[in-house]
Amino acid sequence: MISVASGENLDSLVMNRVFTFQRNYTQDVNGFSTNVYMKHIYQTHRRNVALWAIPHMYTIAEGERAFVSEQYSRFNFRTVGDYDNIQQVYNTTIPRQRHTMPVLMSYVTPDLYGTTLFGNHILSPFCRENRIYYHYSSVPLSNNKVRIYFRPKIVPNTQLVQGRATVDRSTGRIEQAEIEGEYDMIHFQTLTMQGEDGLHALLPKYCITDIAFKFAGNHITSHFEAVFDCPITLPDTVDVKGDYNLMDSIRPMSLSQQELDIFEDFIRKHTPEVEEDTIMEEEIDSLAITATLIGKKKLDEEGDDQEETTKPHHNYLKESWDLIEDNLFSSLSSSSEKSYIRLSPILDPQYVSYSRSKGFSYKMKLYAGYKYSKKSWIDFHPRIGYNFKLREFYFDAPLQYVYNADLDAGIDACFSKDNRIGNASVLEEIKKEYGSDVNLEGMDLDLFDDYSWSIIHHIRPNKWLNIHSGLVLHQRCALNPDAMAQYGKYRRYYSMAPSITLRLNPWENAPFFTLNYERGFKMKSNYVRYERIEADASFKYKMRRTEQINTRIGGGLYTDKKNNYFLDFANFRANNLPDGWDDDWSGDFQLLSSRLYNESRYYIRGHLSYEAPLLGAFLTPAIGRYVERERTYFSTLSLDHTRQYSEIGYGFSCRFFSMGVFASFLNTQYQDMGCKFTFELFRRW
Numbered sequence: 107m108i109s110v111a112s113g114e115n116l117d118s119l120v121m122n123r124v125f126t127f128q129r130n131y132t133q134d135v136n137g138f139s140t141n142v143y144m145k146h147i148y149q150t151h152r153r154n155v156a157l158w159a160i161p162h163m164y165t166i167a168e169g170e171r172a173f174v175s176e177q178y179s180r181f182n183f184r185t186v187g188d189y190d191n192i193q194q195v196y197n198t199t200i201p202r203q204r205h206t207m208p209v210l211m212s213y214v215t216p217d218l219y220g221t222t223l224f225g226n227h228i229l230s231p232f233c234r235e236n237r238i239y240y241h242y243s244s245v246p247l248s249n250n251k252v253r254i255y256f257r258p259k260i261v262p263n264t265q266l267v268q269g270r271a272t273v274d275r276s277t278g279r280i281e282q283a284e285i286e287g288e289y290d291m292i293h294f295q296t297l298t299m300q301g302e303d304g305l306h307a308l309l310p311k312y313c314i315t316d317i318a319f320k321f322a323g324n325h326i327t328s329h330f331e332a333v334f335d336c337p338i339t340l341p342d343t344v345d346v347k348g349d350y351n352l353m354d355s356i357r358p359m360s361l362s363q364q365e366l367d368i369f370e371d372f373i374r375k376h377t378p379e380v381e382e383d384t385i386m387e388e389e390i391d392s393l394a395i396t397a398t399l400i401g402k403k404k405l406d407e408e409g410d411d412q413e414e415t416t417k418p419h420h421n422y423l424k425e426s427w428d429l430i431e432d433n434l435f436s437s438l439s440s441s442s443e444k445s446y447i448r449l450s451p452i453l454d455p456q457y458v459s460y461s462r463s464k465g466f467s468y469k470m471k472l473y474a475g476y477k478y479s480k481k482s483w484i485d486f487h488p489r490i491g492y493n494f495k496l497r498e499f500y501f502d503a504p505l506q507y508v509y510n511a512d513l514d515a516g517i518d519a520c521f522s523k524d525n526r527i528g529n530a531s532v533l534e535e536i537k538k539e540y541g542s543d544v545n546l547e548g549m550d551l552d553l554f555d556d557y558s559w560s561i562i563h564h565i566r567p568n569k570w571l572n573i574h575s576g577l578v579l580h581q582r583c584a585l586n587p588d589a590m591a592q593y594g595k596y597r598r599y600y601s602m603a604p605s606i607t608l609r610l611n612p613w614e615n616a617p618f619f620t621l622n623y624e625r626g627f628k629m630k631s632n633y634v635r636y637e638r639i640e641a642d643a644s645f646k647y648k649m650r651r652t653e654q655i656n657t658r659i660g661g662g663l664y665t666d667k668k669n670n671y672f673l674d675f676a677n678f679r680a681n682n683l684p685d686g687w688d689d690d691w692s693g694d695f696q697l698l699s700s701r702l703y704n705e706s707r708y709y710i711r712g713h714l715s716y717e718a719p720l721l722g723a724f725l726t727p728a729i730g731r732y733v734e735r736e737r738t739y740f741s742t743l744s745l746d747h748t749r750q751y752s753e754i755g756y757g758f759s760c761r762f763f764s765m766g767v768f769a770s771f772l773n774t775q776y777q778d779m780g781c782k783f784t785f786e787l788f789r790r791w
Contacts, residue, residue, distance in 0.1 A: 120244055120252050123278025125234040128219040128308060131277060135183045135305050141336035142191075143358050144214065146175040147365055148206065149327045156322035161788050165204040166326075173199045173206070174361075174368045176353050178340070186217040186308050187225055194344045197353045199372035207328065209290070209790060213315045214332045216298055218271075218280050219308065221652060227734065228289055229265050229719065231256040232280065235650040239266055239720065250275045263724045263731050264289050264761070279307055290761050290790055293318045301334070310334055333358050448473040459784040465495025481511040500524055514566040518576075521559050525680055527582060527672055527704050528553040536593045549589050554582035554599070556674070562605070574607040578624060582672060596632040599672065603627065603636070617645040617657075622676050625666075637666035642677045653718040661710040673704050678711060695741055695753055697770040697780050706746035713741045723758050735759045739768070749773045762787050 150171040157167040166173055175198035183189040191211065200206055212224045218232045229236040241259045244252050252275045257268040267287035271280050285296045294317045298310040313332045319325070338356045346352055350369070361369070440447050450471045459467050469491035477483040488503040501523050508516035532552050537544055562576035580601045584590040587597035603626040610619040620642045628635040642660035649655065662675045680700050694713075721736035739755035749772040757766030765783040769776065 120254060120273060120275060120278070121237070121242060123275075124219075124232050124254075124273060124280065125237075125278070127278040127280075131279065132305060132308055135186055135308055138183045138305050140181050140183075140309070140334050141339055142179050142181050142214070142332055142334050143336050143356075144177045144179070144330060144332045145359075145361070145365070146210070146328055146330040147362075147368070148173045148175075151325040151327065152323060153326075154323050157324045160321065160324075162204075162206050162208055163326075165200050165202075165206045169201065170199070170372075172364075172368050174365045174372075175200060175205070176357070178336070178353065178356055180340075180342075181215075181334075183309075186215055186220060187222070189215070192342075194340045194346070195349065195353055195356065196347045197350055198348075199368055203347045207319075207326075209292070210315070210317060210328060210330060213294055213296060213317070214313060214330075215309060216283070216285065216296060216313070217308075218283060218298070218300070221650070223267070223285070224289075226652065227265065227719075228267060228287060229651065231267065231269075232271070232283075246275075247272070251281070261725060261730065263720060264734055265719045265724075291319060291321055293320075306335070331359070444478075445476045446474065459782070464493055467491055467493045469500075482509050483511075484508070496526070498526055514564065514572060516564060518562045518564060518574075519560070520562075521557075523555065523557050525556055525674075525700075525703070526553055526585075527556045527674060528701055532595065536595070540593065550585045551589055551593070551595075553585040554672075555585065556672075557581045557583065560605070570610060570612050572609040572611075574605075574609065576605055578603050578605045580672070580674070599632050599634055600630075601626045601634040601636065601672070602629065617643050619643050620677070624676075634672055635666065636664060636672075638662065638664050638675070640675060640677050651719065653716070656713070656715045656717065658713040659711065661708065663708045673707060675703070675709065678709050679703055695743065695751075696755065696766065696768045696782050697753060697778055698743070698751065702745060702748070702751075706748075708746055710744040711742070713739075715739045729760075732760045732762075733758050734761070737766075739766070759786060 148166060150166060153167060153171075158164045176196070177193055178195040180192040180194060181189050182192065196203065198204070216223045216230075218230060220230055221233050221235060222228055223230045229239060231237075231240045231242075239259055240256050243255045245255075247253055252273050253270055254273055255270045258266040262268075264287070267285050269283065269285040271283040273280055280300055282297070282299050285294075285298075287294060294315055296313065296315045298314075299312045301307050301309055301311045310332065311334050313334075315330055317328045317330075319327070336356070336358045338358075340356070350373070469489055471487070471489050473485075473487050475483055475485040485506045485508075486504075487506075488501065490502075491500040492498070493500070502520070503522065504518060504520040506516055506518045508514070510516075533546055536546065536551065557580070559579040560576060562574050564572060564574045566572045578601075582599045582601075584595075584597050590597055603624040605622070605624045607620060607622045610621075611617075612619075620640075622638075622640045622642075624636070624638050626634055626636045640660065640662035642658070644656075644658040647655040647657070660677055662678055664673060680694075680703055715737050717735060717737040719735050720733075721738075723733045723736055724730045726733075736758045737756070739753065739757065741753045743751040745751065752771045753768050754771075755766050755768035757764065759765075763783050763785050765781060767779070767781050769779045771777055
């Protein structure tokens with residue numbers, strides 16, 4: 107074997123041709139389509155009750171230990187790793203024609219020449235940007251071929267793989283690659299044989315993957331094969347499940363003997379039992395059969411009400427449990443050509459989050475929609491959440507109607523209860539009226555539940571401008587209404603304001619700007635009059651190796667305020683329903699007291715974070731191999747009547763959770779430290 111470092115002659119020559127093959131010899135796959143046949147066999151080696159709680163795994167948590175699935179689909183590609191999988195024929199031995207482990211679909215089309223192999227994870231060894239993480243060695247073969255071996259250069263990590271590839275020395279085209287790695291608790295071994303010409307060289311023509319999944323004492327293995335460029339093209343309207351004969355007629359390869367045995371066993375067990383009084387054994391002669399039929403006819407003529415066949419037996423307990431488990435451990439979803447509905451699982455750890463200041467929170471989501479045409483649809487995406495420490499219930503119910511998708515024109519209506527708003531001004535006012543010695547401690551007179559309604563019309567007259575205009579209403583209900591009435595204050599305060607927001611994105615990959623203006627009407631004495639303006643700019647700068655810099659700056663000002671009860675900004679507020687790593691961690695404050703959001707007439711904020719897949723923690727012994735992404739944070743804030751507030755932090759994400767550690771400062775004086783985490787377990791499943 108000839109073995110040299112990645113920067114020396116032999117490997118450099120071959121690898122440079124691999125790195126530049128896509129640019130020199132192929133085109134973009136956007137718009138390319140192909141027919142794909144896939145078959146999976148699942149083997150359950152060990153299982154226990156924990157398998158019920160894993161998304162999409164409850165379908166194989168009981169009963170048989172071996173299952174087979176077949177799927178014939180149409181793949182429409184935007185990029186190698188981004189495509190629509192339009193399932194047309196599906197046949198399986200899994201109960202109720204269900205899918206299991208859909209995450210395996212991401213391993214069907216490895217993007218060998220891209221930055222990442224599968225989706226947005228696992229750094230490809232065949233991408234020039236990632237060569238600093240890999241060690242390469244090569245062996246010359248006959249017919250102008252070279253075998254390249256690759257492995258992680260420093261330490262193994264869930265974002266890195268090892269294996270070998272057969273490469274054409276002249277062009278750098280990868281003919282065959284064997285890849286082994288582990289990601290999201292799945293250990294995989296993939297063998298892909300690439301196409302030969304043009305766009306086909308970027309895609310597999312045949313892909314085999316073996317996976318092993320181990321969790322909490324469960325052990326599942328799967329072997330699946332995918333064949334691309336199948337010759338039979340089905341009509342777009344075909345969507346068939348459970349038709350073994352149809353699949354048999356379009357299948358481009360034979361089933362193995364083990365797969366055939368599983369299918370035959372499944373068919374035998376699910377064929378209705380033959381009734382003894384209607385069909386005799388083959389050995390009974392025709393005379394006996396005739397006599398039996400005559401006997402039955404006579405009984406019918408005499409009015410015998412005895413049923414000739416047994417009624418289908420319904421296991422109502424089992425059917426009820428099937429209905430519960432569908433939504434208890436897995437998403438409940440249903441879709442048709444024009445509509446869809448999906449409810450998040452009831453018992454799902456990924457919807458649990460924690461921070462030291464707010465404690466544990468839990469949320470659920472619902473997705474529903476109806477498509478009127480290609481340019482018109484309606485979506486309903488409500489969320490609910492509960493904070494156990496603060497004992498607060500949150501909800502957000504946005505309804506969106508799009509009537510012209512080309513102009514992004516539509517109407518958004520929303521009803522929500524997000525933040526419990528508070529301000530010490532009401533206490534100061536009471537003490538001014540009733541004397542400073544009045545005891546208001548523990549009465550929560552400064553806290554209000556905030557219910558909001560909004561109806562907004564949005565339209566994009568050109569590519570860089572989006573205009574949102576409408577009406578925003580708030581009802582603030584005192585947490586202690588009786589005490590408020592006792593001191594001559596309203597139990598409820600209202601505000602009604604026209605709102606206009608301009609969103610600007612001058613060019614592709616430019617910062618995203620927003621400008622918001624609201625002015626409240628003074629209708630009655632308990633209506634709050636105000637005028638507020640806010641500006642915000644955010645930018646995500648994507649770098650090589652999926653590194654990214656996130657920046658955000660913004661500010662807001664109340665220019666007309668009748669009273670100081672409710673200083674409530676649109677962009678500067680606590681987010682009680684975050685979505686995890688990619689939601690608010692780089693654009694919000696983690697340790698800021700919730701009351702400070704509503705006590706200043708102005709704010710100026712800034713956020714900066716740097717994100718990378720392998721920043722440094724991957725070098726940590728034992729746990730470093732599981733670190734998927736890392737992030738550093740810096741945030742600063744200027745408010746009325748307080749010193750400059752700042753936070754610095756570090757966070758990482760792994761297969762189990764995302765976690766961040768933060769420290770806060772007033773000017774340069776240390777104040778506090780805390781952490782925040784959300785569960786990531788099976789989030790991608």
